[in-house]
Structure formats: structure tokens, C-alpha cells
Amino acid sequence: MTKRILIIEDTPTIARVQKHIAEKIGYQADIAGSLAAAKHLITSHTYFCAVVDFILPDAPKGEAVGCTVNADIATIVMTGSIDEQTRSAVEKHAIVDYITKENKQAFHYLEKQLYRLSRNEHVDILVVEDTLSTRQHICHLLSRHKYQIKQAKGGSEALQILAAHPEISVIITDHEMPNMRGDELCIEIRRLYNNDEKAIIGISGSNSLHISTRFLKSGANDFLRKPFNSEEFYCRLSQNVDMLEHIKTIRLQANSDYLTKLPNRRHFFEQADKQLKKYHAADTSVSLAMIDIDHFKAINDNYGHDAGDDVLISLSACFSDYFTDTLIARLGGEEFVVFFADTPPTKAKQQLEMFRLHIAKQSPELTKYAIPFTLSIGYQHGPIYDIDTLIHQADVKLYQAKQAGRNRVID
Numbered sequence: 145m146t147k148r149i150l151i152i153e154d155t156p157t158i159a160r161v162q163k164h165i166a167e168k169i170g171y172q173a174d175i176a177g178s179l180a181a182a183k184h185l186i187t188s189h190t191y192f193c194a195v196v197d198f199i200l201p202d203a204p205k206g207e208a209v210g211c212t213v214n215a216d217i218a219t220i221v222m223t224g225s226i227d228e229q230t231r232s233a234v235e236k237h238a239i240v241d242y243i244t245k246e247n248k249q250a251f252h253y254l255e256k257q258l259y260r261l262s263r264n265e266h267v268d269i270l271v272v273e274d275t276l277s278t279r280q281h282i283c284h285l286l287s288r289h290k291y292q293i294k295q296a297k298g299g300s301e302a303l304q305i306l307a308a309h310p311e312i313s314v315i316i317t318d319h320e321m322p323n324m325r326g327d328e329l330c331i332e333i334r335r336l337y338n339n340d341e342k343a344i345i346g347i348s349g350s351n352s353l354h355i356s357t358r359f360l361k362s363g364a365n366d367f368l369r370k371p372f373n374s375e376e377f378y379c380r381l382s383q384n385v386d387m388l389e390h391i392k393t394i395r396l397q398a399n400s401d402y403l404t405k406l407p408n409r410r411h412f413f414e415q416a417d418k419q420l421k422k423y424h425a426a427d428t429s430v431s432l433a434m435i436d437i438d439h440f441k442a443i444n445d446n447y448g449h450d451a452g453d454d455v456l457i458s459l460s461a462c463f464s465d466y467f468t469d470t471l472i473a474r475l476g477g478e479e480f481v482v483f484f485a486d487t488p489p490t491k492a493k494q495q496l497e498m499f500r501l502h503i504a505k506q507s508p509e510l511t512k513y514a515i516p517f518t519l520s521i522g523y524q525h526g527p528i529y530d531i532d533t534l535i536h537q538a539d540v541k542l543y544q545a546k547q548a549g550r551n552r553v554i555d
């Protein structure tokens with residue numbers, strides 16, 4: 145569902161820029177030029193967040209900020225300037241952030257914050273802290289930024305929660321805790337999980353100069369000394385979350401085919417090798433199918449290269465309807481591979497046959513060019529634990545399928 149944002153701003157040009165930024169991210173934006181107009185909108189809509197001008201003609205002392213915060217709307221405050229008096233007035237409210245409208249950079253920062261906020265609902269954070277009041281304070285700060293939160297009172301509980309919730313990507317951990325110290329927990333987490341999967345932020349109220357390095361050398365990504373300022377807490381946290389997301393994006397790009405978004409050749413060989421070792425150790429047979437579009441060159445020649453691309457994209461989107469728990473990849477050109485790990489051969493062949501039939505019947509409806517096309521498939525089953533041999537054997541069967549007239553499965 146589209147997230148709705150309320151922009152409370154009395155300068156129309158600024159309101160329009162903010163609306164443009166919000167819509168670019170995917171929000172549905174409403175503008176209120178005054179506190180009165182904002183109150184009216186709040187009664188008729190549910191807002192995910194708000195960008196609020198601190199001073200408005202009918203709200204000169206930041207009353208609009210109080211209004212959105214009291215309505216439980218995540219609020220970003222925009223101010224003309226931030227002297228000490230304004231800062232302490234702004235900070236009285238449980239806001240997400242404040243931004244000064246001094247220059248263009250302010251709008252870049254707003255864009256970054258709005259984007260982050262919209263993503264935080266999908267970021268899971270584990271807070272490990274034995275002191276209830278501190279734990280509650282951190283959870284409160286996190287929920288203001290819409291993060292998903294789990295809590296643990298100590299190291300061993302934290303490890304259990306991490307094992308049960310692989311989606312947790314950030315761990316915020318105290319140092320002095322009964323049974324397991326924060327640095328010991330870091331070492332254990334790093335033994336179990338990679339740096340690019342989970343970020344750890346250590347916190348401590350200790351005056352020791354060495355506590356931060358102790359955390360960092362034990363595998364933490366960052367450190368905060370208690371009591372910390374909420375602004376610094378949010379900045380460090382979002383930097384770590386951003387870093388994990390960048391790594392995820394880079395990994396996804398490296399492993400997927402640019403056109404079809406299916407896993408690519410590199411990813412396929414890496415994963416298939418891993419799986420083969422596992423099945424070899426268990427002495428279980430595996431199977432693999434090579435799938436090739438028939439007369440694909442003719443499709444390019446007759447309908448154009450873009451239409452050929454469309455066929456590749458449309459076909460790729462169909463795989464997940466027929467093959468589950470299998471490794472699928474585009475090996476290159478119009479050639480695809482399905483690696484059936486422990487699917488019994490009868491079931492694998494049935495899935496392939498149904499897939500072939502579906503494409504033969506439905507292909508004109510798959511692309512906007514209404515192009516009919518068919519598939520030839522070579523299937524190899526057997527106790528073969530070398531991926532090149534398995535592919536070669538399936539390729540021989542695929543060649544036989546082509547020779548026999550195409551549009552068929554040969555096993």
C-alpha cells in the first residue's frame with residue numbers, strides 16, 4: 145500500500161519541492177499550508193510520516209510539531225535556522241529528525257531520511273541490554289524510526305533470538321551484562337555470522353578508554369558511549385543499516401542476470417557446486433535440466449532484438465510458478481538451467497513437461513508482441529557430482545531434443 149505523507153509548509157515553492165521528493169520515493173503526499181489545514185487532513189487520513197515547518201503563521205512556536213507527534217505520526221521538522229533556543233524547543237518533541245532549510249543539501253538530506261524511514265519497517269534490530277530502563281529507552285528510539293525490534297536481557301538469550309530470527313540485521317549490545325560481556329557476544333556472533341550479514345553496535349557507560357577498541361576488535365562495527373545523544377545514535381545506526389543494504393545490492397547485482405533478473409551463470413556454478421558437495425556426502429542422486437528456446441534467432445530476426453529480450457524476460461518470470469526449491473539460472477543467450485537437488489526424477493520430469501506444455505500453449509499471451517515460441521529440454525539424472533559433467537550430459541539430451549524436432553523433453 146502506498147504510504148501517505150503530510151507536508152505542513154506555508155511557502156508553496158518549498159512545499160512543492162518536498163512533495164516532489166516524497167513522490168519520487170513512492171509516497172502519496174498531501175500539503176497543508178497551515179496548522180488548521182493539517183488538523184483537518186489528519187482527521188481524514190492515516191499518515192505514515194510528516195514533514196513539518198517549525199514556524200507557521202497560525203503556529204509560531206512549533207505547535208504543528210506537537211500536533212503531528214501527538215497524532216503518532218513520525219515527524220521530520222524543517223526549520224529556517226537552528227539557534228539554541230529553537231533546537232531545545234524542537235528537541236522537546238519525540239521527532240524523527242530536524243533539518244535546517246539553509247541550502248540545497250537540506251533537501252538531499254530530507255530525501256535520504258524519507259527513503260530510510262520508508263525502508264526501516266523491513267529492518268530488524270536486536271537490542272541486548274540487561275538494564276530495563278536503558279533497553280526501553282533504546283527500543284523507544286528505534287520505534288520512533290519505525291524499525292522492527294527484538295529484545296534480549298543477555299548474551300545467551302541474544303544468540304537464541306538470532307538463531308530463531310535470521311532476518312535480524314543489526315545488533316545493539318551493552319557491554320557489562322551478567323554471564324556474557326558485550327565483546328564476548330560480538331566474538332560469538334562473528335563466529336556464526338558474516339560481517340556483511342549483520343552489523344553490531346556496542347554501547348557502554350564505562351569510562352575505560354579501551355572499551356570502544358575492545359568492541360571493535362571483537363567484531364563490532366561501531367560504538368556509542370552511554371549516555372548518548374539520540375541524534376548521534378540515529379546517525380550511526382542508519383550508516384550501518386545503509387552499509388548492509390549497499391552490500392546486499394552489490395551482491396544481488398553480482399549474482400543476477402542484468403536482463404531477466406534470474407540468478408546468473410557465476411551464481412549458479414557457485415551454488416550448484418556447494419549443493420553437489422552436500423548431496424555427494426549424503427550419497428543422494430541429483431538431476432539437472434538444460435532448457436533452450438527453439439529458433440530464437442528467428443524470433444530476433446522476425447520481431448527485432450527488443451522483442452527477443454521480451455521473450456527472455458517473460459519466460460524467466462514463469463519459472464517460479466513451476467519450480468520451487470530448485471536452483472534456476474540463465475546460463476547465457478536463450479539457455480536456462482534448472483538444478484533439482486532432491487526432487488525425485490518422476491516429479492522433476494513431470495514439472496519440466498508441464499512447464500514445456502504451458503509455454504507451448506501460452507507463449508503468445510506472455511509477451512506484448514504475442515510471439516509464439518517453444519522449448520527444448522534435456523534432463524539428466526544420476527549420481528554425478530561434477531557440475532560440468534552433469535551439464536554436459538543434459539546438453540547431449542538437449543541436442544537430441546532439437547534433433548528430434550524440438551518442443552520436447554528428452555531424459
Ligand SMILES: Nc1nc2c(ncn2[C@@H]2O[C@H](COP(=O)(O)OP(=O)(O)OP(=O)(O)O)[C@@H](O)[C@H]2O)c(=O)[nH]1
Nearest residue numbers: 436437438439440441442444449452453477478546
Ligand atoms: N534478444 C536477444 N537475443 C539474444 C540474447 N542473447 C543471445 N541472443 C541471440 O540468441 C540467438 C541464438 O540463436 P541460435 O544459437 O542460432 O539458436 P536458435 O535460433 O534458438 O536455434 P535452436 O537452438 O537450434 O532452436 C542468437 O541470434 C543470439 O544473438 C539476448 O540477450 N537478447
